[in-house]
Amino acid sequence: MAGMNPSSPFSVAPGLTREQFRTIAWLRWRIFVNTLRGKGAAGELVARVLSYPLLALMIIGPAVGAGFGTWLIVTTAAYSYLAIPLWLIFALWQFIGVSTSASGPSFDLTILIRFPIRYRDYLLMRLSFGLLDPPTMAGIACLVAMSIGIGIAAPALAIWCALVLFFYALCNILFSRMVYTWIERLLAQRRTRELFTVLLVAVSLGVQVVVQFAQKLGAHGGPTNPLLQRITHTLLAINWFLPPGLAASAIDHMHGGASVLAGTALLGLLFFSGVFLFILHLRLHAEYLGENLSEAPRAIEDTSASHKRSSSGVVAESRETYTRSLLPVAVSACLAKEFRYLKRSGAQLYSLIVPPFMVFIFAARSSAMSQTGLQSKSVSSYLFTYGCAYTLLVFVSFMYNSLGNDAAGVQFYFIAPVRMRDVILAKNILAGCLLAVEIGLIYLSASLATKPPTLDVTVATFTWMLFAIFINMSIGNVRSITAPKLLQAGKVRRQNVSGLSSLISFGVILGAFGLGAAALLLCRYLGTGYWAVSLIFLLLAGIAFGGYLLGLQRVDSIASEHNEGLTKELTKGT
Amino acid sequence: MTAAITTTGLTRRYGDFVAVQNIDLRVAAGQFYGFLGPNGAGKSTTIKMLTGLLTPSAGSIQVLGMDFASHALEVKRQIGVVPEGMALFGRLTATEYLRFVGQMYGLDRATTLQRTEELLEFMNLAGETKKLITDYSHGMQKKLALAAAVIHGPKILFLDEPFEGVDAIAAGTLKQMLQGMIARGATIFLTSHVLEIVERLCTHVAIINHGQLIADGSLEDLRAGVHTQADDANGTTTKLTLEEIFIRVIGKETGEARENSEQELSWLG
Numbered sequence: 001m002a003g004m005n006p007s008s009p010f011s012v013a014p015g016l017t018r019e020q021f022r023t024i025a026w027l028r029w030r031i032f033v034n035t036l037r038g039k040g041a042a043g044e045l046v047a048r049v050l051s052y053p054l055l056a057l058m059i060i061g062p063a064v065g066a067g068f069g070t071w072l073i074v075t076t077a078a079y080s081y082l083a084i085p086l087w088l089i090f091a092l093w094q095f096i097g098v099s100t101s102a103s104g105p106s107f108d109l110t111i112l113i114r115f116p117i118r119y120r121d122y123l124l125m126r127l128s129f130g131l132l133d134p135p136t137m138a139g140i141a142c143l144v145a146m147s148i149g150i151g152i153a154a155p156a157l158a159i160w161c162a163l164v165l166f167f168y169a170l171c172n173i174l175f176s177r178m179v180y181t182w183i184e185r186l187l188a189q190r191r192t193r194e195l196f197t198v199l200l201v202a203v204s205l206g207v208q209v210v211v212q213f214a215q216k217l218g219a220h221g222g223p224t225n226p227l228l229q230r231i232t233h234t235l236l237a238i239n240w241f242l243p244p245g246l247a248a249s250a251i252d253h254m255h256g257g258a259s260v261l262a263g264t265a266l267l268g269l270l271f272f273s274g275v276f277l278f279i280l281h282l283r284l285h286a287e288y289l290g291e292n293l294s295e296a297p298r299a300i301e302d303t304s305a306s307h308k309r310s311s312s313g314v315v316a317e318s319r320e321t322y323t324r325s326l327l328p329v330a331v332s333a334c335l336a337k338e339f340r341y342l343k344r345s346g347a348q349l350y351s352l353i354v355p356p357f358m359v360f361i362f363a364a365r366s367s368a369m370s371q372t373g374l375q376s377k378s379v380s381s382y383l384f385t386y387g388c389a390y391t392l393l394v395f396v397s398f399m400y401n402s403l404g405n406d407a408a409g410v411q412f413y414f415i416a417p418v419r420m421r422d423v424i425l426a427k428n429i430l431a432g433c434l435l436a437v438e439i440g441l442i443y444l445s446a447s448l449a450t451k452p453p454t455l456d457v458t459v460a461t462f463t464w465m466l467f468a469i470f471i472n473m474s475i476g477n478v479r480s481i482t483a484p485k486l487l488q489a490g491k492v493r494r495q496n497v498s499g500l501s502s503l504i505s506f507g508v509i510l511g512a513f514g515l516g517a518a519a520l521l522l523c524r525y526l527g528t529g530y531w532a533v534s535l536i537f538l539l540l541a542g543i544a545f546g547g548y549l550l551g552l553q554r555v556d557s558i559a560s561e562h563n564e565g566l567t568k569e570l571t572k573g574t
Numbered sequence: 575m576t577a578a579i580t581t582t583g584l585t586r587r588y589g590d591f592v593a594v595q596n597i598d599l600r601v602a603a604g605q606f607y608g609f610l611g612p613n614g615a616g617k618s619t620t621i622k623m624l625t626g627l628l629t630p631s632a633g634s635i636q637v638l639g640m641d642f643a644s645h646a647l648e649v650k651r652q653i654g655v656v657p658e659g660m661a662l663f664g665r666l667t668a669t670e671y672l673r674f675v676g677q678m679y680g681l682d683r684a685t686t687l688q689r690t691e692e693l694l695e696f697m698n699l700a701g702e703t704k705k706l707i708t709d710y711s712h713g714m715q716k717k718l719a720l721a722a723a724v725i726h727g728p729k730i731l732f733l734d735e736p737f738e739g740v741d742a743i744a745a746g747t748l749k750q751m752l753q754g755m756i757a758r759g760a761t762i763f764l765t766s767h768v769l770e771i772v773e774r775l776c777t778h779v780a781i782i783n784h785g786q787l788i789a790d791g792s793l794e795d796l797r798a799g800v801h802t803q804a805d806d807a808n809g810t811t812t813k814l815t816l817e818e819i820f821i822r823v824i825g826k827e828t829g830e831a832r833e834n835s836e837q838e839l840s841w842l843g
Contacts (some may be wrong), residue, residue: 330677334674337666337674341663345665408659409664410661411627412661412675412722415625415626415650415655415657416679417647417651417679418650418678419647563627564628567627567659571659
């Protein structure tokens with residue numbers, strides 16, 4: 001075949017891989033630079049500059065803690081306790097990722113498969129891009145700080161520790177990539193998505209059962225309870241066979257002079273890395289070969305069946321689900337569409353499941369703290385409040401980019417005889433309903449995990465939520481139109497975000513938290529209790545609602561002003 | 575003949591760049607109007623302004639006698655649009671999408687469901703109702719976008735490149751529907767690069783280049799305007815095709831580019 005000889009430019013030359021890496025790094029850099037051009041670029045730049053100190057704080061804070069803690073552990077020769085910071089770093093690495101977006105502009109790396117890239121290079125690219133994500137940077141910074149801490153306290157162990165922690169970092173990177181790549185795969189298809197949801201619910205219930213069980217055991221004899229001791233011993237034994245335990249064990253054994261055991265522990269760590277890499281490889285290789293994450297395979301199977309159905313069957317089925325609504329037709333049509341989208345958006349559903357689940361985690365943590373006497377009484381009293389605040393953090397990302405899921409469909413809102421106000425209202429109604437359900441679930445979770453919150457705390461939290469929701473909706477509606485970002489279905493992490501919108505939402509949330517705290521302190525100072533807090537926030541919520549309605553009136557004119565930028569951004573790639 | 579679409583001094587600027595300059599269009603009711611031009615000439619910008627996707631920098635648009643700027647909602651009820659991006663919601667099924675569109679245009683339940691069924695049957699999509707739109711092929715998406723654009727029975731249909739990426743069978747289906755609409759008195763305004771189709775379907779053609787309207791009229795008018803009754807080598811007269819008219823109207827740059835390209839890119843092949 002002409003042009004396909006060994007000297008052909010098509011063959012994968014040795015220098016090409018490096019060039020490809022350089023090109024992709026350049027591409028990412030250009031995408032970053034280009035986001036700082038055009039309308040709203042100045043705001044984006046300011047947002048980025050302002051977000052870096054916060055990011056630095058997020059990374060440096062845990063790193064300083066990890067370094068100092070490790071130094072303390074090593075100087076007191078309690079080497080086995082090294083597993084504790086290593087488990088904490090593991091948790092930080094894996095769980096923070098769910099609620100953080102890409103630190104910079106991102107693009108779908110699967111597009112690379114159209115180019116002449118070898119599989120191993122594709123794998124390497126998938127592994128290396130994303131190393132600048134906040135959780136990865138925080139995790140690596142913590143491990144570096146641990147190395148420094150050990151190096152200062154026991155210089156003889158410095159090199160060995162650095163080696164062990166390097167492989168521990170690698171193990172975490174592989175685990176994180178493996179989990180999120182598979183989650184995206186599972187969320188991409190309806191059947192697996194449903195299974196995954198059931199699994200998550202089961203896990204969350206399981207955690208709740210474990211928490212309840214541990215609390216009961218703690219109440220009957222405390223730490224001396226034989227069953228609790230047996231469980232603790234079993235968990236500790238299992239810990240030594242898992243990556244954080246193996247890494248701690250490798251350092252501990254080397255300190256004790258048992259270099260063979262230390263080497264074995266390190267090999268164990270490498271074994272885990274190998275397993276994670278293999279599972280990741282299964283997914284990435286399928287991707288590399290061109291597997292599509294869409295629901296097409298299932299849909300194709302269904303096609304033959306649907307062919308057999310009479311055409312009137314389509315209408316009959318639709319008639320069953322066609323219900324009358326009290327809302328204006330356009331609003332109810334949009335609401336129905338939004339609900340269908342939600343049902344099919346695994347990433348959004350996953351985000352909705354997380355807050356009640358986090359309540360259990362939080363309850364478990366507070367329960368563990370209470371065993372050591374570190375827990376303050378307020379943790380269980382305010383579990384509902386904390387859960388609601390966390391939910392709000394999850395929801396603001398939807399509120400500030402509510403059109404992102406519509407993609408090219410957003411054009412329809414401009415060509416149809418519909419007001420953008422109705423579209424946004426439908427989105428807000430759905431968000432409000434979901435938040436109401438979420439608050440209910442959190443109330444239930446908090447009640448099951450510890451005890452039901454008192455009525456005054458519940459009402460105060462609820463009024464504070466009302467205030468925060470209306471404020472965020474008012475601003476979020478404007479940002480959704482003026483700074484939209486295309487959202488990719490089925491992606492859990494690294495979605496596009498507007499830096500300025502993130503900064504604004506962060507400021508608004510911070511302001512709402514600050515007002516909440518101020519109102520609480522004021523009422524405590526005046527001795528009026530939580531009912532006065534409720535009253536203050538009811539008043540503020542009323543004002544915020546007024547602002548929301550005024551903002552809603554202006555949505556059409558803002559949309560008309562920004563329709564070009566909005567459709568251009570959301571129809572990218574169509 | 576009453577005008578379906580009239581524009582006066584229609585202009586769109588992007589900073590210093592003028593994408594569409596001072597265009598005066600008159601599309602009579604019942605016409606099948608082809609709007610042609612090379613890439614970047616301003617076709618899509620014009621159609622976006624005519625359908626409310628883009629606000630003009632200057633000039634006015636009258637649709638069915640109504641000023642678009644002041645009667646946007648009323649105008650939108652009367653028109654159907656298949657824009658460049660097709661305006662589809664990828665994570666709905668075809669049935670759900672058409673039902674949504676019908677509701678948004680204010681159709682009653684029974685009518686929406688009946689038309690959804692008929693349109694899906696007509697477009698050969700009735701067997702694909704379980705699939706999400708995002709899993710449709712490009713041609714299927716085009717057919718669905720057209721179905722959505724006509725579900726409310728518009729008086730004017732705007733189509734931006736309706737035949738792009740569509741196979742011959744699907745193109746046949748689309749043409750059949752469009753001709754049926756014209757026969758029933760609707761007006762169609764389309765942009766297309768497939769000049770053979772435009773020649774076969776359109777009664778009137780306008781050509782835009784560098785944002786300016788450079789030709790407008792029936793095919794016969796255009797032929798007369800560019801002296802298309804050219805003599806061939808044997809002395810007989812040849813009726814030029816729309817493609818030949820298009821190339822002559824746009825100018826000789828295209829021809830020069832073709833000549834140059836024979837010397838360039840010698841490494842190809």
